[in-house]
Amino acid sequence: MAIKRRDFLKILGVGGISTIGVAGIGSLYSRAEVEVVPHTPPQGALKAKRWGMVIDVRKCIESGEECIKNCEAIQACHLTHNVPNIPDKKKEIKWIWIDNFEHAFPDLKDQKIVEHLSRFPFFLLCNHCENPPCVRVCPTKATFKRSDGIVMMDFHRCIGCRFCMAGCPYGSRSFNWIDPRPYLTKVNPEFPTRKPGVVEKCLFCYERLDEGKIPACVEACKSQALIFGDLNDPESEINKILKERVSLTRKPELGTNPSVFYVI
Numbered sequence: 001m002a003i004k005r006r007d008f009l010k011i012l013g014v015g016g017i018s019t020i021g022v023a024g025i026g027s028l029y030s031r032a033e034v035e036v037v038p039h040t041p042p043q044g045a046l047k048a049k050r051w052g053m054v055i056d057v058r059k060c061i062e063s064g065e066e067c068i069k070n071c072e073a074i075q076a077c078h079l080t081h082n083v084p085n086i087p088d089k090k091k092e093i094k095w096i097w098i099d100n101f102e103h104a105f106p107d108l109k110d111q112k113i114v115e116h117l118s119r120f121p122f123f124l125l126c127n128h129c130e131n132p133p134c135v136r137v138c139p140t141k142a143t144f145k146r147s148d149g150i151v152m153m154d155f156h157r158c159i160g161c162r163f164c165m166a167g168c169p170y171g172s173r174s175f176n177w178i179d180p181r182p183y184l185t186k187v188n189p190e191f192p193t194r195k196p197g198v199v200e201k202c203l204f205c206y207e208r209l210d211e212g213k214i215p216a217c218v219e220a221c222k223s224q225a226l227i228f229g230d231l232n233d234p235e236s237e238i239n240k241i242l243k244e245r246v247s248l249t250r251k252p253e254l255g256t257n258p259s260v261f262y263v264i
């Protein structure tokens with residue numbers, strides 16, 4: 001049985017659940033300023049002050065096991081961005097994937113919440129944090145935050161030191177231990193392939209936004225469980241959903257302020 005918003009908030013005795021507008025808890029992660037790189041979108045591009053994503057986990061579960069198992073959103077992202085399919089889990093590359101509640105929200109221990117949400121699938125990807133620790137620790141500025149909130153990667157500048165991976169508290173980044181190219185079933189010539197020694201992650205489809213297109217995962221999801229938009233626009237669809245539904249962000253106590261929200 002679904003938990004009503006009021007009842008849910010009642011059993012909420014722990015951090016980890018928030019609605020938009022509730023300030024993050026101050027922490028070490030939020031103290032230092034992160035430099036923002038100005039970004040001027042080309043003509044015809046989709047624009048936002050702060051791009052964000054809402055993931056409707058209820059819609060995802062309603063879509064059924066088969067849809068989750070053969071998730072077209074994940075396939076679309078990985079095909080579009082030449083993400084290899086490496087069978088060795090220790091070397092795999094992931095931009096967006098599905099995991100269970102315990103892995104997505106390991107800090108939420110409240111038994112009632114865990115019981116309620118344990119059957120939900122959770123899409124995990126880079127949170128495009130407002131205060132991204134990965135950016136702060138990168139010595140070459142290969143990863144940087146744009147003025148529209150997207151946390152970018154410059155693959156050519158990455159020296160493979162993996163400080164950003166150590167800095168990210170969400171495990172959102174992957175490292176190319178081996179040459180990924182032999183593990184591509186099909187190559188998209190419009191997106192660069194990578195080489196060993198480079199870190200990568202979800203880039204909120206910056207290249208598609210420039211062409212006036214929504215992210216590949218959002219477009220491919222048949223159940224419309226992924227919604228993309230401007231967190232700074234009160235009229236955007238994602239803000240309307242966030243006002244009406246209970247939402248979670250991952251590890252809010254760290255003060256990274258994710259731009260990815262889970263509505264339940």
Ligand code: SF4
Nearest residue numbers: 126127129132134168
């Ligand atoms: S989720 Fe991790 S990689 Fe993405 S912006 Fe936040 S700290 Fe950086």
Ligand code: SF4
Nearest residue numbers: 077096202205215217
């Ligand atoms: S926003 Fe784009 S890059 Fe990020 S997970 Fe979705 S399809 Fe992949």
